[in-house]
Amino acid sequence: MSVESPPVVSTADGAPDTTATPWRRNRRLTVVLGLVLLAVLAVVPLFVDPFGTNTVSRMLVFALFAMSLDLLVGLTGLPSLGHAAWFGIGAYTAGLVAIHWSAEGLVTVLAAAVAGAVAAAATGWLAVRSGGVFFLMLTLAIGELVHQLAQSLSSVTGGSNGLFGIPSIRIAGTPLTLAGYVYWFVLAVVLLGALALWLVASSPFGGVLRGIRDNEARMRSLGYSPFRYKYAAFAIAGGFAGLAGGLFAGLVRIVNPSDTGFTTSALLLLAVVLGGAGTLWGPALGAALVVLVRDTFGPTLDGHGPLLLGLVFIAAVYVLPRGFAGLAGLRRRRTPRSPA
Amino acid sequence: MLGWFDANLVSILNGFAIGALLFVLAVGLSIVFGMMDVLNLAHGAFFLVGSYLAVSFVAGDSWGGFLTALGVAAVVGLLAGAVLSGMTEPLARRPILDQALLTLGISLVVAEVLSIVYGNDVRSVSPPPGLDGSVDVAGSAYPTYRLMLIGVGLVLALVVWLVVERTSVGALVRASVADREMVSAMGIDNRKVKVAVLGIGSMLATVAGVLAAPVYGARPGLDETILLLALVVVVIGGLGSIRGALIGALVIGQVESLGRALLPDLASFILFGTLALVLIVRPRGLFAGKVAHS
Amino acid sequence: MTAPLLSLSGVSRSFGALTAVDDVTLDVPPGARHALIGPNGAGKSTLFKLVTGSMRVSAGTVALAGDDVTRLPEPQRARRGISQTLQHSSLFLGQTVEQNVLLAAQRQYRSRHSLVPRRQAAARARARELLTDVGLAARAGTPVAALSHGERRQLEVAVALACEPRLLLLDEPAAGMSPAESARLVALLQALPESVTVVIVEHDLDVVFALATSVTVLHLGRVLLTGSPDEVRASAAVQEAYLGTGRGALFLDGTGPAHLEVS
Ligand SMILES: Nc1ncnc2c1ncn2[C@@H]1O[C@H](COP(=O)(O)OP(=O)(O)O)[C@@H](O)[C@H]1O
Ligand SMILES: [Mg+2]
Numbered sequence: 099m100s101v102e103s104p105p106v107v108s109t110a111d112g113a114p115d116t117t118a119t120p121w122r123r124n125r126r127l128t129v130v131l132g133l134v135l136l137a138v139l140a141v142v143p144l145f146v147d148p149f150g151t152n153t154v155s156r157m158l159v160f161a162l163f164a165m166s167l168d169l170l171v172g173l174t175g176l177p178s179l180g181h182a183a184w185f186g187i188g189a190y191t192a193g194l195v196a197i198h199w200s201a202e203g204l205v206t207v208l209a210a211a212v213a214g215a216v217a218a219a220a221t222g223w224l225a226v227r228s229g230g231v232f233f234l235m236l237t238l239a240i241g242e243l244v245h246q247l248a249q250s251l252s253s254v255t256g257g258s259n260g261l262f263g264i265p266s267i268r269i270a271g272t273p274l275t276l277a278g279y280v281y282w283f284v285l286a287v288v289l290l291g292a293l294a295l296w297l298v299a300s301s302p303f304g305g306v307l308r309g310i311r312d313n314e315a316r317m318r319s320l321g322y323s324p325f326r327y328k329y330a331a332f333a334i335a336g337g338f339a340g341l342a343g344g345l346f347a348g349l350v351r352i353v354n355p356s357d358t359g360f361t362t363s364a365l366l367l368l369a370v371v372l373g374g375a376g377t378l379w380g381p382a383l384g385a386a387l388v389v390l391v392r393d394t395f396g397p398t399l400d401g402h403g404p405l406l407l408g409l410v411f412i413a414a415v416y417v418l419p420r421g422f423a424g425l426a427g428l429r430r431r432r433t434p435r436s437p438a
Numbered sequence: 439m440l441g442w443f444d445a446n447l448v449s450i451l452n453g454f455a456i457g458a459l460l461f462v463l464a465v466g467l468s469i470v471f472g473m474m475d476v477l478n479l480a481h482g483a484f485f486l487v488g489s490y491l492a493v494s495f496v497a498g499d500s501w502g503g504f505l506t507a508l509g510v511a512a513v514v515g516l517l518a519g520a521v522l523s524g525m526t527e528p529l530a531r532r533p534i535l536d537q538a539l540l541t542l543g544i545s546l547v548v549a550e551v552l553s554i555v556y557g558n559d560v561r562s563v564s565p566p567p568g569l570d571g572s573v574d575v576a577g578s579a580y581p582t583y584r585l586m587l588i589g590v591g592l593v594l595a596l597v598v599w600l601v602v603e604r605t606s607v608g609a610l611v612r613a614s615v616a617d618r619e620m621v622s623a624m625g626i627d628n629r630k631v632k633v634a635v636l637g638i639g640s641m642l643a644t645v646a647g648v649l650a651a652p653v654y655g656a657r658p659g660l661d662e663t664i665l666l667l668a669l670v671v672v673v674i675g676g677l678g679s680i681r682g683a684l685i686g687a688l689v690i691g692q693v694e695s696l697g698r699a700l701l702p703d704l705a706s707f708i709l710f711g712t713l714a715l716v717l718i719v720r721p722r723g724l725f726a727g728k729v730a731h732s
Numbered sequence: 733m734t735a736p737l738l739s740l741s742g743v744s745r746s747f748g749a750l751t752a753v754d755d756v757t758l759d760v761p762p763g764a765r766h767a768l769i770g771p772n773g774a775g776k777s778t779l780f781k782l783v784t785g786s787m788r789v790s791a792g793t794v795a796l797a798g799d800d801v802t803r804l805p806e807p808q809r810a811r812r813g814i815s816q817t818l819q820h821s822s823l824f825l826g827q828t829v830e831q832n833v834l835l836a837a838q839r840q841y842r843s844r845h846s847l848v849p850r851r852q853a854a855a856r857a858r859a860r861e862l863l864t865d866v867g868l869a870a871r872a873g874t875p876v877a878a879l880s881h882g883e884r885r886q887l888e889v890a891v892a893l894a895c896e897p898r899l900l901l902l903d904e905p906a907a908g909m910s911p912a913e914s915a916r917l918v919a920l921l922q923a924l925p926e927s928v929t930v931v932i933v934e935h936d937l938d939v940v941f942a943l944a945t946s947v948t949v950l951h952l953g954r955v956l957l958t959g960s961p962d963e964v965r966a967s968a969a970v971q972e973a974y975l976g977t978g979r980g981a982l983f984l985d986g987t988g989p990a991h992l993e994v995s
Pocket of ligand 2: 776777778819
């Protein structure tokens with residue numbers, strides 16, 4: 099029996115780990131849904147006004163950002179409270195590169211990714227080495243310090259006024275002035291980033307990260323050195339967060355210290371938890387939703403968005419411990435399981 | 439050397455005053471985690487509640503106002519701790535992240551409610567009568583209130599130390615930091631202990647908020663700054679260690695004051711540098727107990 | 733005379749006042765089927781931890797194939813070929829049976845850095861082979877959390893074997909298995925190639941005597957005796973150690989070689 103059955107997909111798709119078998123039946127459905135979503139995303143600028151297109155662009159950027167955080171929180175089991183630091187560093191880097199050197203889209207975005215990864219690697223080893231609750235505290239501290247730096251190094255970052263005057267993205271020298279073109283650029287980079295993250299998650303490396311999350315002691319006895327993998331995951335996650343930050347800078351063309359701050363980190367964490375940590379697609383969906391809600395209802399809340407954020411946090415912990423993806427898993431598990 | 443010392447005396451004293459405040463704050467955070475495994479990220483928000491209470495009771499106008507603010511803050515802190523204890527109870531067996539999210543949510547809500555009630559302006563509070571002047575310390579004028587703060591911090595440190603090291607309650611605290619199962623094994627109702635510990639821990643935060651109000655005032659965002667400093671202190675000192683909290687608070691107090699005075703542009707780097715240095719040498723803080731991992 | 737694969741000399745470990753492993757000196761030659769027996773609390777599991785490196789020795793040295801590994805951390809020892817099953821099963825509960833084995837197997841196939849899932853084919857094939865060997869082929873896609881106790885023990889063995897060990901340490905692998913399952917386990921272990929050296933802790937003496945070519949008896953952390961199965965059975969000291977703990981019955985009725993149906 100084991101011979102003719104095709105290899106069970108090892109959560110490659112980012113489906114919940116425990117549902118590998120039912121997932122196989124749903125595979126076609128997932129593929130179809132994915133293709134429909136892609137098609138819809140591709141034609142957004144043709145049917146939506148520039149303002150709406152801009153909102154969808156931001157949703158895409160935050161979806162990538164949330165997926166990078168999910169690599170840490172969901173896959174590796176490292177709950178970071180300061181992930182916006184790498185996003186912010188990426189955004190400032192892209193902005194500064196565009197202002198002082200070249201606004202070429204790929205250049206700024208790649209510089210942002212490298213900066214995010216390097217910064218995460220430079221500081222992350224402390225947090226990763228200490229582990230446990232220290233990881234939470236240290237990522238929070240690192241994030242807050244980056245935030246303070248963004249504010250105090252005003253000669254470089256523009257301080258609390260933000261870094262403004264970022265030129266529009268150029269592709270092969272031509273500035274993208276229409277919201278639609280910027281959107282397609284963002285969409286392309288986000289899709290590539292998501293694909294890369296998906297590959298990382300479904301690779302043997304991703305399997306090791308999941309193993310560390312579930313049982314670090316056993317991984318050690320199987321011959322893996324968890325520190326190296328966690329550290330690598332931290333740097334990779336920082337790189338993709340930086341990439342998202344770079345896109346963000348090109349998109350909104352102003353970077354504020356709050357983009358590196360605690361509230362942004364908290365918002366992202368909420369997206370990951372709401373969406374369902376460890377699934378990649380869940381957090382991406384969660385982030386899109388959170389950004390949509392923030393941008394739609396934010397103005398009507400009179401600047402008290404964090405109040406809503408806080409209440410949702412408290413509710414989410416009790417009501418949706420495994421996020422939307424957890425709900426999907428629940429529904430799947432209720433359907434009778436066919437023999438493997 | 440002596441000249442340098444004289445020139446920076448005010449900064450050094452300020453450092454001690456900040457250190458005293460940070461100790462009061464951090465000891466609460468540290469004990470709550472060390473004993474009860476609750477990472478309270480709302481600690482900074484509780485602190486801010488205390489600061490705004492000082493604003494409400496115009497603590498600067500009379501000792502009556504100041505003491506009322508302290509008393510109300512203590513009660514509010516105890517109640518907040520009790521509520522927090524109830525709210526974290528169902529999360530005891532869940533990953534630490536869930537607790538962090540919950541207390542994060544609480545802190546966001548509390549901070550926003552405060553900003554709705556008190557607005558977004560910086561509110562200042564003057565020290566109570568008699569402490570609002572300054573005294574001559576080795577030739578420089580230094581605010582009396584801050585000297586008192588240093589005194590209060592030292593007394594509190596002494597009290598906490600005596601309680602923990604010399605009393606039966608303290609023995610219980612030490613035992614349960616070292617071995618969480620111990621408390622229930624001794625036939626003591628774990629839930630009552632938890633309410634008490636969280637109550638006292640939160641009370642320390644709100645009281646520190648009142649005490650700090652004449653120095654820092656009250657403003658939105660102060661909660662995050664304070665939480666960060668308290669976390670750094672706890673990480674440097676080691677989770678659950680009273681001694682660590684004291685040493686960490688004194689070090690960070692000086693880093694914040696003297697560091698900022700000498701190298702204003704690099705203050706954040708120095709703070710992180712100190713943290714990094716300690717963690718490189720001692721990954722779990724200076725006085726890490728057995729509990730530091732969970 | 734070949735060098736012993738595992739060589740312990742003067743190995744001790746104390747927990748406060750308790751010396752759980754006390755000055756143990758022991759050589760296990762390559763290819764041996766060595767059993768470690770002794771009453772509960774004798775220090776068998778602790779000794780295994782000292783060998784794998786998940787716990788530090790208080791004194792003494794551990795050598796693998798002539799190299800001193802006492803100071804090596806656990807993952808490095810594992811990469812040198814030490815593999816184990818733990819007394820209390822330690823698996824990746826959120827993942828499927830196959831993924832559990834794969835995590836161990838993929839390290840052997842240089843595929844762990846590859847981003848292309850197809851490269852894992854070799855590791856997958858090996859994982860499926862091992863699952864068939866331990867009798868879990870039909871459960872490959874099942875989450876571990878849904879396995880029965882006995883099935884988890886079988887999976888432990890598959891995971892340990894997937895490391896392609898030189899030295900395999902089994903801590904009570906048959907505990908909680910049904911007679912059919914433990915018979916299958918014995919057959920599987922008997923079929924292991926000479927290149928795998930096995931040290932087994934087991935309370936089921938049928939299993940022990942079906943497998944072991946040599947036996948060490950541990951009592952209160954000390955080596956009471958090392959010898960052939962027959963010598964151990966005949967030893968008065970061993971009888972006494974077991975009788976002292978009220979477990980003498982285990983030995984008293986085992987006069988001849990134990991019988992075991994292997995289906
Ligand atoms: N981590 C530990 N801390 C304290 N004592 C321990 C620890 N591990 C084992 N022991 C003690 O060491 C002794 C030997 O235990 P163990 O090696 O598990 O025995 P066995 O596996 O032979 O039954 C027992 O008395 C046990 O209580
Ligand atoms: Mg044992």
